Amino acid sequence: MRRILLASLALALLLTAQDRKPKPPEIEFVQVSVHRIDDQLLAADGSLRNTSAKTINKAQIIFEFFAPGKQSITIQKGSPEPDTIEPGDLVEFHLQLRAPARAVQVVLGAEDGSGRDLRVGKPGPYPVE
Secondary structure (H helix, E strand, O other), rough: OHHHHHHHHHHHHHHHHHOOOOOOEEEEEEEEEEEEOOOOEEEEEEEEEEEOOOOEEOEEEEEEEEEEEEEEEEEEEEEEEEEEOOOOOOOEEEEEOOOOOOOOOOEEEOOOOOOOOOOOOOOOOOOEO
């Protein structure tokens, strides 16, 4: 009797865990372009949309660069303008970053002004041209 009770409890826990849907992204990258200006600098241009119901204050875009073979090289951050992104707003960004040697791809992330990671839609990878 005890085994049946434990088995039914475990089954109930598994079924409720499967019913959970992943939360939707808070920021979605609509367009991203990263290209080399010279040996020292990269230009990162694009746009992002606040897809959440909350205002995002002092957002930071996180750029993780990868070498061939998907080896992580470095992580850099940049801030889009304006400091406040209202729900549904589409914001363009134009940033200059240090050019990591051997970088061929970049994956994007985001955090708010308090350092909380934001859920991201369309994080990449994007080519470094």
